[in-house]
Amino acid sequence: xxxxxxxxxxxxxxxxxxxxxxxxxxxxxxxxxxxxxxxxxxxxxxxxxxxxxxxxxxxxxxxxxxxxxxxxxxxxxxxxxxxxxxxxxxxxxxxxxxxxxxxxxxxxxxxxxxxxxxxxxxxxxxxxxxxxxxxxxxxxxxxxxxxxxxxxxxxxxxxxxxxxxxxxxxxxxxxxxxxxxxxxxxxxxxxxxxxxxxxxxxxxxxxxxxxxxxxxxxxxxxxxxxxxxxxxxxxxx
Ligand code: 6PG
Numbered sequence: 001x002x003x004x005x006x007x008x009x010x011x012x013x014x015x016x017x018x019x020x021x022x023x024x025x026x027x028x029x030x031x032x033x034x035x036x037x038x039x040x041x042x043x044x045x046x047x048x049x050x051x052x053x054x055x056x057x058x059x060x061x062x063x064x065x066x067x068x069x070x071x072x073x074x075x076x077x078x079x080x081x082x083x084x085x086x087x088x089x090x091x092x093x094x095x096x097x098x099x100x101x102x103x104x105x106x107x108x109x110x111x112x113x114x115x116x117x118x119x120x121x122x123x124x125x126x127x128x129x130x131x132x133x134x135x136x137x138x139x140x141x142x143x144x145x146x147x148x149x150x151x152x153x154x155x156x157x158x159x160x161x162x163x164x165x166x167x168x169x170x171x172x173x174x175x176x177x178x179x180x181x182x183x184x185x186x187x188x189x190x191x192x193x194x195x196x197x198x199x200x201x202x203x204x205x206x207x208x209x210x211x212x213x214x215x216x217x218x219x220x221x222x223x224x225x226x227x228x229x230x231x232x233x234x235x236x237x
Pocket of ligand 1: 037038039040041042067068069070080112137139141144145146147226
């Protein structure tokens with residue numbers, strides 16, 4: 001795991017965009033399969049990507065998927081697709097044939113199966129799991145990643161490619177990319193900003209699988225990068 005720390009959230013987000021562009025450039029296939037996470041942290045990254053890096057991004061090469069999605073409609077304020085559309089997709093020249101959302105308003109179990117089959121049908125595979133070129137992850141203050149929560153660790157080892165996670169406090173259902181395909185991604189990139197992430201980043205830098213995010217960081221099979229600001233890195237410097 002490579003830890004990359006920057007003075008503030010904006011510089012951290014810019015560094016991750018530059019890393020994404022590097023991955024695109026180095027991917028030996030025309031279409032680059034990227035899975036994006038939701039939450040609040042990526043919004044800044046998406047704004048900066050659209051506003052400062054649009055000209056150097058070969059948009060025609062990107063196929064965008066989602067790591068996870070809350071089981072709500074796109075118009076819902078908690079929709080990851082809705083957030084990505086507002087901060088990125090509505091500002092860049094991607095055609096609908098390049099963007100593959102998880103349909104949050106459908107039955108969660110059925111959508112997890114549909115999306116898993118869809119992704120598996122389009123991506124290269126390793127050990128029977130689809131391999132994304134890049135999986136962008138966040139880490140929750142409780143140590144979750146994707147929508148694999150600490151009390152649902154079975155999603156880290158299940159053979160299902162996407163599964164239904166349940167938010168431990170709200171009970172909200174989510175369709176989530178599971179541990180095994182995440183571990184097989186060519187590149188895994190965590191984006192972490194703010195002091196609340198400091199204990200989790202410390203866990204990622206330890207060798208104890210304290211939670212799903214730490215498990216992914218410790219067991220990912222290829223390149224794992226962490227992009228964090230000083231505040232998130234305050235427990236590891
Ligand atoms: C989600 C995300 C989730 C997120 C972390 C961090 O749907 O919530 O995919 O895994 O990345 O919870 O979220 P913040 O960026 O809001 O801290």
